[in-house]
Amino acid sequence: MSHAGTETAPDSATATAERESPEYVRLSTAAAMTLGLKPGRFYRNARLHCLNLLLTYEGGCIAKCAYCGLSGERACAEADRSFGRVDWPLHSTDEVVARLDPPPAEIERVCISMVTRKRAVEDVKTVARRIREASDLPISMLVAPTLVPHEEYGKFRAAGADRIGIAVDAATPGIFDRYRGAGVGGPHKWERYWESVVTAVGAFGEGHVGVHLIVGLGETEREMIETIQRARDLGAVTHLFSFFPEKSSSLEGRAQPEIGRYRRVQLARFLIDEKFASARQMAFDESGRITGFGFDDARLDEVVASGLPFRTSGCPGKTVVRLFTSEVEVGSCNRPYANCLPGSEIRNFPFEPDKEDIALVRAELTAAPLPASGEGRPRRTRTSHGIGNLAGWWEV
Numbered sequence: 001m002s003h004a005g006t007e008t009a010p011d012s013a014t015a016t017a018e019r020e021s022p023e024y025v026r027l028s029t030a031a032a033m034t035l036g037l038k039p040g041r042f043y044r045n046a047r048l049h050c051l052n053l054l055l056t057y058e059g060g061c062i063a064k065c066a067y068c069g070l071s072g073e074r075a076c077a078e079a080d081r082s083f084g085r086v087d088w089p090l091h092s093t094d095e096v097v098a099r100l101d102p103p104p105a106e107i108e109r110v111c112i113s114m115v116t117r118k119r120a121v122e123d124v125k126t127v128a129r130r131i132r133e134a135s136d137l138p139i140s141m142l143v144a145p146t147l148v149p150h151e152e153y154g155k156f157r158a159a160g161a162d163r164i165g166i167a168v169d170a171a172t173p174g175i176f177d178r179y180r181g182a183g184v185g186g187p188h189k190w191e192r193y194w195e196s197v198v199t200a201v202g203a204f205g206e207g208h209v210g211v212h213l214i215v216g217l218g219e220t221e222r223e224m225i226e227t228i229q230r231a232r233d234l235g236a237v238t239h240l241f242s243f244f245p246e247k248s249s250s251l252e253g254r255a256q257p258e259i260g261r262y263r264r265v266q267l268a269r270f271l272i273d274e275k276f277a278s279a280r281q282m283a284f285d286e287s288g289r290i291t292g293f294g295f296d297d298a299r300l301d302e303v304v305a306s307g308l309p310f311r312t313s314g315c316p317g318k319t320v321v322r323l324f325t326s327e328v329e330v331g332s333c334n335r336p337y338a339n340c341l342p343g344s345e346i347r348n349f350p351f352e353p354d355k356e357d358i359a360l361v362r363a364e365l366t367a368a369p370l371p372a373s374g375e376g377r378p379r380r381t382r383t384s385h386g387i388g389n390l391a392g393w394w395e396v
């Protein structure tokens with residue numbers, strides 16, 4: 001691996017003034033570990049397949065999303081901001097580009113995330129072009145629609161991206177407004193995000209746009225599943241996340257959604273995105289909980305046994321799995337433990353779940369709802385791979 005120009009930037013905690021994009025980027029901790037910029041290994045030897053980069057600016061993002069560690073509202077130093085549960089160490093773009101020439105064998109894609117800052121519209125293209133000089137890895141861009149003019153989507157493609165991610169995050173206009181819009185004095189508008197999905201599909205093609213949605217912001221299963229179907233009807237697919245309370249964000253005290261609820265939405269998402277079923281065929285009870293997946297029971301059992309619905313849903317890489325007569329692209333963007341702690345309740349499996357994992361998932365899918373207090377929560381654990389006293393999500 002060529003490491004020319006490896007000026008070592010501070011790991012994250014020291015001066016960040018003027019260390020901004022496009023000259024600097026943040027890397028997810030997993031990406032920093034994979035590029036050899038940070039020591040450690042993942043719980044259960046998970047391997048990262050998509051290098052997640054984040055544009056960075058003094059003052060962070062100008063938006064105020066209640067659940068996000070990058071929110072301009074959050075009172076913390078720039079270097080202490082987190083995004084999706086993990087720290088994002090700062091490195092020079094030169095250093096990252098050098099370490100991608102050639103890329104580590106397991107890396108199949110790079111994703112560059114914007115934040116809501118005007119400069120980011122140009123900077124995301126600059127960083128993409130820099131990566132393209134060093135490698136031919138496919139590039140995704142996770143864009144911030146509020147400040148992205150519609151004509152930019154074609155330019156993102158010209159700069160080297162083949163996929164676009166749009167983080168709608170909330171399943172309903174009311175929740176969106178409460179946590180991202182007027183409710184927090186933020187700039188985002190539900191309609192703008194969905195118009196941008198349509199524009200992005202027009203520029204990148206059906207199936208090449210991923211709508212990010214977070215389960216656990218107060219929606220019902222039915223609301224989330226209908227929004228997943230809305231994305232599919234528009235030609236996009238859904239990349240699903242489980243809410244995780246970020247330190248110092250306004251929703252720091254909120255609990256993660258019940259695991260059974262998350263599993264059911266994962267299964268419905270998979271059926272919808274793979275066009276095995278539609279939300280219109282699914283059944284729900286009066287509380288909005290799904291009671292029927294609109295899919296033949298025996299085949300549904302095979303879908304669950306495949307483990308595919310429970311793996312991280314994200315932009316694809318090289319792995320394709322055959323299921324029935326379909327070819328299912330497995331997400332290269334597997335973000336190990338980005339929205340859960342490592343342990344028995346892995347929300348998005350960053351690897352192929354084994355038989356024991358699937359047995360747990362089956363129990364979770366059908367578990368009765370927990371009392372609101374969480375009391376009496378059944379303890380479901382694996383008999384192997386126990387986390388012991390592992391404090392973080394990697395071991396040094």
Ligand code: SF4
Pocket residue numbers: 050052110111112140141142163164165166210212239313314315333
């Ligand atoms: S799924 Fe991953 S690679 Fe694709 S846009 Fe989202 S964060 Fe980026």
